[in-house]
Amino acid sequence: MLGSALYLLAPARGLSELVGYQARSLARAPSAEQLDLQLKRVASGAQAPIVPLFGTLLAPGLAVAPTRLPKVAVLARLESAASAAELSAAGYPPRAQVGRVAALALSPNELSSVAKVPGVLRLQPQLQHRLHLDVNTARNHAVEARVNSGVTGAGVLIGVIDTGIDWRHGDFRHADGSTRIRAVWDQVDDSFANSGGAVGSLPPVDDGAGAPLGTVYTAAQINAALAGAGTVNSRDLVGHGTHAAGCAASNGLAPGGYIGVAPAAEILMVRAGGEAAEDFNLVGDVLAGLQWLGEQADQSGQPLVVSMSFGHHFGAHDGTDAEEVAIDDFTSRSGRAVAVSAGNERAAAIHTSGSALGSRALQLAVTSESNDFLAVDCWLAGDDVVDLGFFDPDGLGFSDADVTPGECVQVENRTNRVSTCVDTVNPLNGSREVLFLAEPRDHGGTITTGTWQIVLRDEGGVSDGRYHCWSVNYQPFTADVDSTATVAMPATARGALAVGAASLRASWPSAGNPNTQIDSPVIDDIAFFSSSGPTRDGRFKPDLVTGGNWVLSAWSEGDGSGSAMAGIPRDERRVSADGTHVASRGTSFSAPQVAGAVALMLEANSQLAAGEIGDRLRTSASSDAFTGTVPNPLWGYGKLDVAAAVAKAALACVADCDGDGEVTVNELVTGVLIALGDAGIAACPRADRDDDGLVTIDELTAGVLAALHGCRA
CATH class of the missing domain: 1.10.1330 (Type 1 dockerin domain)
Known part of the structure; x- marks a missing residue:
């Protein structure tokens, strides 16, 4: 039963049964309620769980900056934007800030001190995003919008935070060969530092250890490189960002003539990913990119729409997470909007929900391809009282865990280290988080494969025992699967335009076949993978849907596989006949189309506020026999109609x-x-x-x- 004392770990008590595992002890946790469960654990000296989620490792699993004193990558949720001054005055200047959210790099022993700084509401660890991989412009009426209204996105900036851009590609160049890219901030490319400042320009923030975070390349520097008189080392080795940028803003000048939604918009790219699709930067670097994009727009006095095609499922999915709030604050000014992919998890069995009244057993399958760690993040009403059980495939673990709020019960055997953590009531949403974590006991090892079981038993709290649980590392639940509430964070932000995917294309011309087809989607229907709402607090997400199940767009020269975005071996069928475009699918490529639509709207009316943009997109969206009555959790408010949205924007x-x-x-x-x-x-x-x-x-x-x-x- 949930008590009131605050410990990080108390394994010797509260376990009615401990089978095949030994209890572990840790120091008492700090009492600061501003620290979330993970940071309480870190502050006490514990090893942090979830190895891949927190990026750079610290014995194991803690996201750190590369300094002699390891530092934790943290987001601070602030009372107001002005509260950042309190952090600076206390000696903890933010690396980046978007509204009421600041990114910090802190040593473990600094966490409790920062939590006590006036104006700090909550500290949480930074997460690592996943990319949302796998004749749209005609079917979403973008061509009609350009013809009827004469808008092309001219004078509007489209910012893309992704894996980079192939700056040589013809779709991102003017007819005279010069670049359409205003600037690229490559957070991965260290050319500026390595060249002593001779290559590129100084990036706006450091890496948390005092070194420049990557390299910025201006339009002038890109043009010099295109002319053979300069150096730009930025690459898109995954191809995801190039493809997304093309969906939003390709001008069709490369062979093939594939035109994006806003072909005259200027492009800003933040490369926040490395050499592989799973190698994506932490949230703090993404927020630094968002801040930089806003500063670029402010300097030129232009409206800005940002496209983000990534997300995760670690959090409450209710708009109260720091990253969600940052998007809300970023879009609080006129002439700004953010489009975010809804996610591809509707058929992935990563969510379950129900009532824990009595008892509920949840089962997940861990295979040899997903045995690096297991994490299940559950959220319940703040006044619910639960007992917990956690068992590995051999039936070993513990049951009837009597976990005090703010505490983690942790046990281990020769293979696995298993933790169950229960938070105190989160002051930002009044809910309670429960984490189930399994990680290898030895660094570099694996957890046991097979079916893991979680047991929730409600002991009579005030509420009805309702819970939502998400499998953070995408191991599927094998029973009680709930395909709703699978829209990923941060698309769940109130200020985000969350975009799902429909099937608007079934075939395309490839080098060997003028009518290439890989599968047989039902045209105009929802894509099988497109994540479904609502949010945990009941809001309709996605906001709307557009083509995302097979989209042809720019192919990065650096993406040598031709299919890295889908994580499959090279498939010539996906490469277009012109050799410069590639077919891919995912809500990753739906969101930039909405970003392009917003660019057209902002050309028609640059003073539209984000709320007005969303209202016009939603009220102009179309419905049909496939969507049914809208709004609904799967389609949101319907299918994107660019022409209708632009017409409403101009009014x-x-x-x-x-x-x-x-x-x-x-x-x-x-x-x-x-x-x-x-x-x-x-x-x-x-x-x-x-x-x-x-x-x-x-x-x-x-x-x-x-x-x-x-x-x-």
């Missing part, structure tokens, strides 16, 4: 509070009340045209003119 203007294309007397009065201080900006964000937090005489006048003469972009 809104200053003082048009409800975005219906007309400015009424009541809306003008609201603007006056804001100007006088009798109402907040939230009453009508569009009254504040320049987004400076004030409504001026000029803005009131513009509203009156719009009321008299009609609403124009």
